[in-house]
Amino acid sequence: MKTDPAGTMSAILSGYQNKIFSDLHVGFLCKVISYDSGKCTADVQPLIKTTADAPAMIQGAQVLAHRFIVNGGEPQVYKPDLKQGDIVFVVCADREIKNALNGSVATASTDRQHDVNDAVVMGVLGCSLSN
Incomplete structure (x- = not known):
């Protein structure tokens, strides 16, 4: 029986492509296990x-907070009130974020x-807010 070299190459490349895409993390749903509101x-x-x-499990993911000016007053800081079991949307930064978390341009x-390891919780999905 003859082996089809093009078919074999296609299968190898397809497997390699699937591996690359499964290792690429962009945005996905997660359940909150615990939340440290201070940090x-x-x-x-x-x-x-x-x-x-x-x-x-992803540990110590940064959680997005907000600063708003409400009715023309002083800026107010709003931190999320995540509860165990909340469903959240998480994104992974293009590059490592650890060295930039102090606000300086960093390598x-x-x-x-x-x-x-560079995951950021963007917010709670509405389905969790009714629970």
Whole structure:
């Protein structure tokens, strides 16, 4: 039996492409496991499996807060009130964020991209607000 080299190459490239895309994290749903309102960080559990195993929990993800001017008054800071079990939307930064969290332009310590270690909780999905 002859092997089709083009078919074999196609299968190899397809497998490689699937591996690359499964390692690329952009945005996904998570469940809040715990929330530290003082640090504005959360431990979250991704809810979508991309392999046979359950995805690993993400610890210490930054949580987005807001500063608003309401009715022309002084700016007010609003931190989220995340509850255990809330469903949140999480994005992963293009590059490592650790060195830039102090507000200075910084070089990343690693060359990681779209990594769960650079996850940011964007907000709670409406389905969690009714619970």
